[in-house]
Amino acid sequence: MQPDLLLASDVRKLDSLLRVMDENVIIKNEEAAISNESLLYDFDLNTVTSAELQSFGLPEFLADRVLKYREKVKPFTSSSELLKVYGMDSTLYLTLKPFIKIKALPESGKNRSESYYHSSVDRDTLYSRNKKNFSKSFKSQLIPFDINQADTAQLKKIYGIGAVYAQRIVDYRDLLGGFIRQDQFNEIYGLKSPNLDSLKIYAKVNPPLNVKKLKLNSITEKELANHPYISYQQAKLIIAYRDMHGDYNSAAELLNVKVLDSTFIEKVEEYLSFEAR
Known part of the structure; x- marks a missing residue:
């Protein structure tokens, strides 16, 4: 298996996924495809280039994966197989779907036609227009x-x-x-x-990071142990040391608890605060 590819063994599961998608999402993307029809043109998944896919709104890494799937796994036989490509987003797929036209594979030794493009429009013009306008339209639907x-x-x-x-x-x-x-x-x-x-x-994960802090000098053993990075035994020893020696002033002082090490402290430090009781 290629590390950059997702191989789905059951196409029926993909078809089922498409059928049960939220109808509002489907309608929204079909309307988006219609409104951007002047920016898109029919293309064949088995002949389209990476540059063309990028002009349709795919990021470069995903466009390259489509080509790698086609070359290393098998040629596309249906538009739904695009969802087998690792990282393909369903929103973009539904927008592109009306324009995907896949020709029957040629017999061995014969050439296949590559003419799925509107001859009246220069390809370079389409690339420029699509990249500037269509990609912007798509990204507005699902952004980081x-x-x-x-x-x-x-x-x-x-x-x-x-x-x-x-x-x-x-x-x-x-x-x-x-x-x-x-x-x-x-x-x-x-x-x-x-x-x-x-x-x-x-x-x-965008700054500022307003994480919820564990108030180490007033927290209970049970509350401390609820954190995913702290076991019950660790929480018990941390609280026991605090009760014997007084408040912690920094994360480094946790090294005085013998079962704890620097790896543990690096992992939890940003979740701790040291206000005095």
Whole structure:
């Protein structure tokens, strides 16, 4: 398996996914495709270039993946197979779908026609116009957002993030006190590629980071152990040391608790505060 590709073994699952998509999203994107028809033209997934796909609104890395899928896996036989490409967003797919025209594959040794373009329009002109206008129109429908401000409705707009994952993301964020790095998304239970990679495309950790702090000098053992990075045993020892030696003044003082090390402290430090009782 190529590392940059998502190989779906069951096309019927993709078809089912399309059928149960929110009707409002489908209508919205069909209308967007119609309103931008002057900027788009019919194209064949088996002959389209990376530059052309970018002019339709695909980021460069995703356009290259479409070509890699075509070359390394197999030629496209239906428009829905575009969703097999790792990272393909359903919103963009629904906008492009009316313009995807796939010709039957030629017999071995024969050439295939590449003429799916409106001959009256210069391709370079189309590239320039599409990149400037259509990409801007598409991006306005689903743009990156602050993960620490997002609700489940916003998260569910991302391809591959349904109601269960959306709620799980919000619950984990609240347990943490807020995300401080994108690599923390890897800790969300059950979230794997391509869902994880789709999340990272749109969910950003934007400053200022207003994370919820654990008041180490007044927090209870139980409250401390509720944090995902702190076990019950660690919480018990931290509180016991505080009760014996007084308030903590910095995260470095946690090294005095013998079972804790610098790796633990680096992980939790940004979630701690040291106000005196």
